[in-house]
Amino acid sequence: MSLLRINGVEARFGGVVALAGVTLDIPEGVIFGLIGPNGAGKTTLINVVSGLVKPTAGSITFGAEAGGPWPIASAVSRGIVRTFQQTRAFLGLTVRENLRIAAVSSPDPACIEELVDACGLAPVLDRVAGDLPYATLRHLGIALALALKPRLLLLDEPAVGLAEEEVERLGALVRRWHAGGITVLLVEHNVRFLMEMSDRVAVLDRGAVLFVGTPAECQDRQEVIDVYLGRRQADAAD
Amino acid sequence: MMDPLASSRHGFIRTVAAASAMLVAACAVSLQLNDYYLYVVTIGAIFAVLAVSFDVLLGYTGYLSLAHGALYGLGAYICAVLTARHGLPFWAALPVAGLATGAAGALVALLSFRTRGLYFAVLTLGIGLVGHQLFLVFDQVTGGVGGFVGIPGPEQPAWLPVSPVAYAALLALALLWVTFVAASLFVRSKLGAACLAVREDITLARALGIRVAAARLSAFAFSATFAGLAGALFAAISSFIAPESFTVLGTGFQLVALVVVGGMGTLWGPVVGAILLTALPEALRVASTYSLLAYGVLLLVCVIFAPKGIASLISAAVRRFRGKSKPAPDPARLRREATP
Numbered sequence: 001m002s003l004l005r006i007n008g009v010e011a012r013f014g015g016v017v018a019l020a021g022v023t024l025d026i027p028e029g030v031i032f033g034l035i036g037p038n039g040a041g042k043t044t045l046i047n048v049v050s051g052l053v054k055p056t057a058g059s060i061t062f063g064a065e066a067g068g069p070w071p072i073a074s075a076v077s078r079g080i081v082r083t084f085q086q087t088r089a090f091l092g093l094t095v096r097e098n099l100r101i102a103a104v105s106s107p108d109p110a111c112i113e114e115l116v117d118a119c120g121l122a123p124v125l126d127r128v129a130g131d132l133p134y135a136t137l138r139h140l141g142i143a144l145a146l147a148l149k150p151r152l153l154l155l156d157e158p159a160v161g162l163a164e165e166e167v168e169r170l171g172a173l174v175r176r177w178h179a180g181g182i183t184v185l186l187v188e189h190n191v192r193f194l195m196e197m198s199d200r201v202a203v204l205d206r207g208a209v210l211f212v213g214t215p216a217e218c219q220d221r222q223e224v225i226d227v228y229l230g231r232r233q234a235d236a237a238d
Numbered sequence: 239m240m241d242p243l244a245s246s247r248h249g250f251i252r253t254v255a256a257a258s259a260m261l262v263a264a265c266a267v268s269l270q271l272n273d274y275y276l277y278v279v280t281i282g283a284i285f286a287v288l289a290v291s292f293d294v295l296l297g298y299t300g301y302l303s304l305a306h307g308a309l310y311g312l313g314a315y316i317c318a319v320l321t322a323r324h325g326l327p328f329w330a331a332l333p334v335a336g337l338a339t340g341a342a343g344a345l346v347a348l349l350s351f352r353t354r355g356l357y358f359a360v361l362t363l364g365i366g367l368v369g370h371q372l373f374l375v376f377d378q379v380t381g382g383v384g385g386f387v388g389i390p391g392p393e394q395p396a397w398l399p400v401s402p403v404a405y406a407a408l409l410a411l412a413l414l415w416v417t418f419v420a421a422s423l424f425v426r427s428k429l430g431a432a433c434l435a436v437r438e439d440i441t442l443a444r445a446l447g448i449r450v451a452a453a454r455l456s457a458f459a460f461s462a463t464f465a466g467l468a469g470a471l472f473a474a475i476s477s478f479i480a481p482e483s484f485t486v487l488g489t490g491f492q493l494v495a496l497v498v499v500g501g502m503g504t505l506w507g508p509v510v511g512a513i514l515l516t517a518l519p520e521a522l523r524v525a526s527t528y529s530l531l532a533y534g535v536l537l538l539v540c541v542i543f544a545p546k547g548i549a550s551l552i553s554a555a556v557r558r559f560r561g562k563s564k565p566a567p568d569p570a571r572l573r574r575e576a577t578p
Contacts, residue, residue, distance in 0.1 A: 076447035090438040101435045104428045105447030
């Protein structure tokens with residue numbers, strides 16, 4: 001059964017078409033990967049689904065509820081929660097204060113104790129977030145989102161800038177919460193990480209859906225290799 | 239593992255205990271002072287109430303409002319009209335003035351919906367100027383430029399055998415205690431956490447489901463309520479008020495100075511700032527030529543050498559003292575703990 005249905009979503013910024021009629025079905029209980037070259041519209045799609053950007057056309061159905069996208073606060077109350085591409089936490093506040101803010105909207109503030117443990121935040125609870133190492137800050141950003149007990153978690157490039165062992169820790173964290181019943185929409189440039197994590201993958205190119213299928217199918221498709229995977233491999237070789 | 243959100247309740251109990259001890263000490267010392275210094279204590283405490291209420295808005299929510307002086311004036315005039323014209327007792331007029339000013343503060347929040355930073359400051363500058371002009375123009379109600387005279391003082395209970403001046407000082411200190419405890423409770427509440435989120439990063443706050451408009455509205459209403467209470471007490475104690483006490487350039491900017499010099503976002507820092515910046519001009523009144531000069535120099539010195547306010551210097555000194563006074567760790571215990 002589909003948890004999120006995106007129907008013909010368009011987003012234009014002046015003359016620039018960021019999304020040109022995207023239609024996607026994201027089944028409940030999966031990790032759904034979204035890849036594509038820079039400027040393909042991945043972050044714009046997350047912005048639309050999370051209510052940060054209003055689309056110029058199209059609609060969203062979440063569970064049985066049509067009429068989306070909703071403003072960001074309403075999206076959160078329905079269980080659609082996002083993280084940001086640029087690491088985002090309340091940098092001037094301590095980790096404890098950050099978590100206290102997340103607890104305001106959390107339907108189950110008791111889960112924060114478990115999150116602190118899972119994200120390795122216990123030793124840094126009284127440190128100012130702005131002074132944390134990058135990887136810990138990334139985990140704090142994800143902990144803030146998970147504290148809201150989302151039904152759909154939108155992760156926008158969570159592994160960017162992380163070392164390999166930190167990416168593995170992140171993967172374990174996402175899998176642990178996914179096993180608890182959260183559906184995940186994962187945007188990521190780290191193709192290996194995304195393919196390992198995802199049950200299904202969609203490829204976006206120039207604001208349109210190029211392909212949807214399993215990770216194995218995705219890696220075999222010539223048009224995906226042409227527009228994205230081939231370019232990534234060439235970039236890696238450089 | 240300890241509850242990561244647990245520190246709040248213990249912190250609040252410690253804060254109330256410390257504030258209560260300070261209140262008792264301040265009352266005991268005040269009762270030894272002559273009438274002139276009692277008046278200085280009263281005005282200092284009223285400004286501290288204003289500064290603490292202003293800190294909720296500026297320090298915790300991140301909004302620099304220049305309308306606070308006008309809200310203070312609104313509370314004062316509401317109390318004056320209710321007691322002098324309608325014969326209401328002070329204790330009935332006080333909460334009415336506070337609540338009505340709180341509603342006016344909520345209205346400011348609604349008017350300034352979506353504005354932030356400099357735009358918000360300029361918008362509230364306009365509200366402050368309009369408020370001050372209304373106090374002048376509606377002279378049938380406010381007494382206009384000549385002021386409002388004959389405001390009845392707070393009724394003194396027979397069981398409290400102190401002079402009226404000492405009673406006024408005790409009332410002002412009690413209001414400061416109430417304001418401080420209420421503000422401490424507010425900033426530790428869910429609304430207080432939401433206000434901090436709005437101050438730090440409004441987009442992230444929204445993404446975490448924080449109702450930004452509700453947080454702003456509550457901070458404005460809370461802050462204005464206590465500004466109104468301060469104004470009402472000021473009117474009743476002074477028995478005379480005039481629009482010049484509630485100007486943007488006077489009270490409005492003075493409040494900014496009190497909070498910045500004391501230490502934004504600490505609640506107790508603005509109390510220190512208010513004590514310092516109201517006591518200093520009074521102490522230097524004998525040399526009035528140098529009074530303003532000393533005031534200006536103090537502001538400069540504080541902002542240059544303690545940009546996070548006097549509160550940060552005091553906190554650092556306390557931390558250093560605690561660090562030194564902590565007994566040296568027992569090496570045997572450390573070895574035991576290090577052994578798996």
